[in-house]
Amino acid sequence: MTLRIIQVGLGGWGQNWAKAIVAKNKDVETTAWVEIDAPSLEAARKRLDLPAEKCFTSLSEALDTVPADAVLVTASLPGHVPSARTALLANKHVLMEKPFAPTVAEAMELIELAEERGLTLMISQNYRFEPAARAAAEAIAQQKIGRLSTINIDFRRYDNTAPVDEHRHYHIWEPLLVDMTIHHFDLMRLVIGQDPVQVICKTWNAPWSKYDEPAEGAMTITFDGGAVVNYRGSWVSTGPKTNWAGEWHMEGEKGELVWTSRGELPESAELRLLGETESTALELPTIAEHDRAGSLAAFVTALKTKTVPETSGRDNLKTLALMFAAIESAKTGQPVDVQ
DSSP states (O other): OOEEEEEEOOSHHHHHIIIIIGGGOTTEEEEEEEOSSHHHHHHHHHHHTOOGGGEESOHHHHHHHSOOSEEEEOSOGGGHHHHHHHHHHTTOEEEEOSSOOSSHHHHHHHHHHHHHTTOOEEEOOGGGSSHHHHHHHHHHHTTTTOSEEEEEEEEEOBOOOSOGGGOGGGGSSSTTTTTTHHHHHHHHHHHHOSOEEEEEEEEEOOTTOOOSSOOEEEEEEEETTSOEEEEEEESBOOSOOOOTTOEEEEEETTEEEEEEOSSSSOOEEEEEETTOSSOEEOOOOOOSSOHHHHHHHHHHHHHHHTOOOTTBHHHHHHHHHHHHHHHHHHHHSSOEEOO
16 A cells, blocks of 8 residues: 655755655655745746645645645754644654754654554654664674773764855754764664763864854763763864764774764774784675665555554654753753753
8 A cells, every 4th residue: 555645845855855765665655745935845846847736835735635644744943843743633644854853842742642643753864774884783782792881983074165155054053963963863872772861062163164053073972871972073074084874983892893884985894803803894784775765664664564663753752862962061061961
């Protein structure tokens, strides 16, 4: 049975979702597209060659007009909660981009609303759907390097060349912690297999940065099983760029696991045990659908099998809470407990 969805949000990222992800999934049929800004909707309609009768500036109108089983929210962050709330109140399942709410309280509202109505609320944490991340998570779960201690993660990119007035990324809220590190926060929970309990974070802007808000940061995160993450991230680093998932060096009592994923460098995960001079490459699993295509496929599977998806709203609340704790720590200069 084909899953009928309404997609909300047709900015540049939403258009990419529509063309590169949704249109290629044979188990999904888009019955309507919604964009609240009329000129943007018209531009997207022409660019994607969408039927005018299936394009709306109101989700409520779309829900009243076309059949749908679910709503895909690819709007910008301010549109996440209103769109998801409208969909859930109309008894539609929801798949949405991350971070899924601007506050933990609003996230809880959506989680409780979905649970009250027996609906699926899933967050697209697309970095989970890559081979090296899965191989690393399995190796840690199998105690390949024993109990974890120190984990060092580095993310480096130089996104600082565009004219200031033409590059939206320079002007968004918390471009590192919210726009990028949310991926790494979620990967920490997946791969380490523990939940964060406290974070101390420092963010800043390099003298040459074109960003309005801090584009660089460093933090130490303590997890409930004893693991401690040292994280460094930068949008304006002049060092060698990393893959999007970053460079991971995970130390355990039996040795070290080094892995990287999603980018220009080869996908890899290598194990080096104590006393050994050579590392051993882990076999990477076959992933049928990568990245956002993996998120959408997992959503379809969860609805077909009536199971709770791995990145349900309730589970993802822990990733969101870590993000907000890091933001608070960066502003106060103090360690913050992850609630």
